[in-house]
Amino acid sequence: MRRNDPLIVGGGPAGTSAAISLAMAGVRPVLLERQRVTGDALCGGFLSWRTLQSLERLGIEGLEGHDIDRLRVFAGQATAEAPLPHKALGISRQQLDSLLLARAEAAGAGIERGVTVREWHDGTLETADGASLKPETLFLASGKHDIRGLARPRQDPGNQTLGIRVRLAAHPSLARLVGGAVELHMFERGYCGVELQEGERGNLCLAVRKSRLADYGGDPEVLLAAWAAESPAFGERLAFREKGCDAIGAVPYGWIARATLPGVFRLGDQSAVIPSLSGEGNGIALASGILAANGWLAGETADRFQTRLARATTRPIGIACWLWHWGERKDTARLIAGGVRFAPWLAGRFAEWTRISH
């Protein structure tokens, strides 16, 4: 008996990797994506070697990014650098998501754009345009956005983490400053990742506690100016900023789905959220989509899949949370930078331990 093909909600790395994997196996899934035109999602855009392997497995070719082979850490006056264990890539999410969606469509998945899912109740999905859908299997891949009825647990409002992104204009001086490094600038109750992407345009992405932003009247511009005054290296990079600033609220770093509802496969950020300083969120999203597709094809239940994925994400997320925890305190952040300087090989080990294996 042939089961009904899964319905996928969300066209980011998690949803598209599931769509491609299913379509490559001859299944014809339908993917609903709320955006009509692919945007540039708020993300550091660091693709680890493990992420690049998954993309290759999915048949993604022609990535045009900026090669990254080093980690550079700034904490107070301390600076340290260490080689990454393997080559990584800096790339805009617009390019990545466009390539993944195109590949899913070419492989035979149905992509329906401009469809927003509003709510889930009693096995039924309601869309913003009034349609009701009753999928036998749902692949939930709405990423940073929760759907009513399937939302992740709410965080303690006093301790929430926000994501903020500004873009840096391509310039030879910026290229000289950042080069082939992914940079981590550590601050009290927050950090910032900087890297170059295609065309040597820069991406500067912050994860900051809401309480820290509140110290600056809740205004990201005031926070950025204060961090630039505190850290000359950060200020040097921020000097290249383009107009505009994107923000996202309440990122539940460290959360892992350990159970699910019957027929609901939770993928990507809807299954597990790794602190972004690890640069492995996209890797987990792609891996979860591939694992879910293969599990479903093999007749695995949603609950068994979720347990398997939770097991695979526990170590990388645990280590990344530990680094995040100690990195957002001034004294221990300096110790981390000191560790990177005196034992660069250890930084490489941590970079490996925060990858998902699948």
Ligand SMILES: Cc1cc2nc3c(=O)[nH]c(=O)nc-3n(C[C@H](O)[C@H](O)[C@H](O)COP(=O)(O)OP(=O)(O)OC[C@H]3O[C@@H](n4cnc5c(N)ncnc54)[C@H](O)[C@@H]3O)c2cc1C
């Ligand atoms: C500040 C910050 C920096 C980061 N930097 C990095 C990094 O450098 N490297 C890295 O690997 N990871 C990074 N991450 C993590 C990474 O962005 C996520 O882990 C990854 O995007 C998860 O992919 P996803 O497919 O689950 O979700 P998403 O990428 O969020 O995609 C979800 C998709 O679903 C669609 N959607 C949402 N709601 C609905 C709905 N109701 N109906 C229909 N469609 C819907 C959205 O439009 C979107 O296309 C960062 C995260 C943050 C917050």
